[in-house]
Amino acid sequence: MKAPLYGKFELIEVGVVENDFTDEISKNYNDKNSKIVVHQDHVEALLGIEEHSHIVVVSWLHKSDRTIKRVHPMRKPENPLTGVFATRSPVRPNPIGITVCELIGRCDNTLTVKGLDFLDGTPVIDIKSYSKHMKAENPKYPDWIPK
């Protein structure tokens, strides 16, 4: 029996994160600024971004293990063993990071954002507008997720 032919797709880096998180994400990352330096060949895709107070930043978590399927969330052994698809853990088959953050400003190809939880040097693969599409009404989730 042949293995099923699942799709494979190639991502390109459109920018890179610059901040002070060289080894780990600071606990107060919500109050910290980062820069997103967009590569020149994608700058025209930023037109109008200044009109948004928040953006969705999508990254490739290049240091993450892609083989792990279950974790104790937030690296706390007391949290129940959980499938990575039921978490935001950086380890997952496709290590994509998604964070909603505040857009502080733009200068040419550089965005300054507040609240990004990606390490310095992380490749950025997409940026999107934030809108009501990203909001759930009265979400319910397990107790291990901070309220």
Place this chain on the structure above:
Amino acid sequence: MKAPLYGKFELIEVGVVENDFTDEISKNYNDKNSKIVVHQDHVEALLGIEEHSHIVVVSWLHKSDRTIKRVHPMRKPENPLTGVFATRSPVRPNPIGITVCELIGRCDNTLTVKGLDFLDGTPVIDIKSYSKHMKAENPKYPDWIPK
């Protein structure tokens, strides 16, 4: 001068969307159910997902043009020309789709969700928990985005 060495990364398909949207997304997609059929080699990553009322579904919009950098959002000529990074347009350098939707139920490797705006057959590349990380307080955005 050499071209800069930007990163390239390989994504794998972890599941596939099944719904009635064969050619286009129904206008009332918010009220419609879709299925996400997770491939068997990733089923263990679903452990605990039933405890979430909402999930973030990440897809590869395989029919999208990757060369377009600016669009009139929502395919309306009256909307101002806008960089794709300031929109949710499916056309973008890396055609990643991100939608928050309600998790109705799970049966083995199949999730039933409500509110997905991806076409039938779209490859799923990641699933994440929804939490307050995805929520912006008092977001501001251009008038062309429906409130």
